[in-house]
Amino acid sequence: MSPPPPIPDERLILPPAGMEGLLASPPAPVGLVLFAHGSGSSRLSPRNRQVARALREAGLATLLFDLLTEAEAQDRHKVFDIPLLADRLAAAMDALAARPASAALPVGLFGASTGAAAALRAAAARGAAVRAVVSRGGRPDLAGGGALSRVTAPTLLIVGGEDREVLALNRSAAGLMTCPVSIEVVPGATHLFEEPGALEEVAQLAAGWFRRWLAA
Numbered sequence: 396m397s398p399p400p401p402i403p404d405e406r407l408i409l410p411p412a413g414m415e416g417l418l419a420s421p422p423a424p425v426g427l428v429l430f431a432h433g434s435g436s437s438r439l440s441p442r443n444r445q446v447a448r449a450l451r452e453a454g455l456a457t458l459l460f461d462l463l464t465e466a467e468a469q470d471r472h473k474v475f476d477i478p479l480l481a482d483r484l485a486a487a488m489d490a491l492a493a494r495p496a497s498a499a500l501p502v503g504l505f506g507a508s509t510g511a512a513a514a515l516r517a518a519a520a521r522g523a524a525v526r527a528v529v530s531r532g533g534r535p536d537l538a539g540g541g542a543l544s545r546v547t548a549p550t551l552l553i554v555g556g557e558d559r560e561v562l563a564l565n566r567s568a569a570g571l572m573t574c575p576v577s578i579e580v581v582p583g584a585t586h587l588f589e590e591p592g593a594l595e596e597v598a599q600l601a602a603g604w605f606r607r608w609l610a611a
Contacts, residue, residue, distance in 0.1 A: 414464060
């Protein structure tokens with residue numbers, strides 16, 4: 396079987412609210428990872444862009460996109476509306492599934508901060524359509540226990556060793572999950588992984604997890 400062709404880099408306008416996104420791909424991608432950013436962030440997040448570059452180097456296509464329009468992002472209620480954000484993420488999945496170039500690729504979700512909760516809710520809703528989830532400094536507890544127990548996609552929770560409150564929340568959330576779940580602690584890292592080498596370790600862990608579960 397011949398390898399899939401690369402997906403052309405493309406700026407997208409995604410339904411239902413016209414969110415902006417950037418789809419990028421290496422040659423012969425083995426999977427597609429959609430990014431869900433945290434509160435106060437956007438598709439231009441330098442941390443997510445750095446991780447996305449590492450994933451592409453590992454053979455994965457990526458979609459960085461805004462979960463809210465510019466006007467919606469000014470509404471603090473919408474910024475923390477996890478069900479709304481999860482619905483937007485699921486809508487982006489549907490849009491990519493309808494495109495011939497990306498329809499056949501296994502899908503993973505990468506969530507940061509509150510975006511991790513949205514990714515897990517979307518994974519719970521879409522079942523086998525999501526093959527893997529990675530959380531960076533995430534708040535999986537905000538997805539809700541009912542959603543966490545329904546996630547079937549293997550999930551990696553990456554937390555900074557100095558981000559103690561969030562680490563405790565991740566451990567509690569992992570206890571509610573029945574899918575394969577692993578917690579990786581980056582020693583010395585705080586919530587934003589700004590310490591030297593911390594974000595590089597996040598990218599390496601995420602790439603390994605997605606390669607393991609999407610390329611299988």
